[in-house]
Amino acid sequence: MTIFHVAGAERSLVVRYIPVLAWSFAVLAAFGIGDVLSRLFDGRMAVGPGTGLGLALLVGFTGFVLYVGGQFVVASFDRASDTVRIARYGLQGRALFERRLSEVVGLDIRVLRRAQHRVELRLASGERLPLTTYYVVSLTTGGLERLSQFLNLEASIIQERQRR
Numbered sequence: 001m002t003i004f005h006v007a008g009a010e011r012s013l014v015v016r017y018i019p020v021l022a023w024s025f026a027v028l029a030a031f032g033i034g035d036v037l038s039r040l041f042d043g044r045m046a047v048g049p050g051t052g053l054g055l056a057l058l059v060g061f062t063g064f065v066l067y068v069g070g071q072f073v074v075a076s077f078d079r080a081s082d083t084v085r086i087a088r089y090g091l092q093g094r095a096l097f098e099r100r101l102s103e104v105v106g107l108d109i110r111v112l113r114r115a116q117h118r119v120e121l122r123l124a125s126g127e128r129l130p131l132t133t134y135y136v137v138s139l140t141t142g143g144l145e146r147l148s149q150f151l152n153l154e155a156s157i158i159q160e161r162q163r164r
Contacts, residue, residue, distance in 0.1 A: 002136045006143040011080060013150045017073035017132050022065050029062040067091045069134045077101060097129060107148055107155045
């Protein structure tokens with residue numbers, strides 16, 4: 001689950017993506033890893049190849065989840081300075097994208113499944129700038145409607161093909 005928060009008015013708009021589920025999983029996994037390590041050091045749990053393998057797999061999977069889906073995203077749309085600024089923070093590092101707001105000619109919603117989507121800005125140059133690198137599960141479309149109204153663009157729904 002990712003919190004999709006939209007705030008602002010007609011002069012500026014800020015869109016935030018907060019990956020709550022990915023980071024909650026990381027906290028839970030860290031608690032489990034700490035518990036297993038404390039039991040190993042106390043002697044309450046026997047050291048064996050299965051224990052080391054299990055810990056390594058849990059650490060690796062947790063890192064993978066955070067690397068792929070744990071990015072915090074802040075997208076700022078400002079009419080006064082004619083800028084769109086998308087900042088992504090996560091294990092992949094910090095990525096900052098800045099474009100002119102006047103160059104945004106389309107708003108595409110790529111739908112993977114019923115409630116999973118990814119928002120992309122279509123620029124006049126043909127470039128597509130996604131707000132997130134991952135698909136977001138959303139139960140409401142209020143934030144997307146506010147973004148569409150702010151940009152004064154009708155969102156295009158693009159259904160992604162399912163791989164089988």
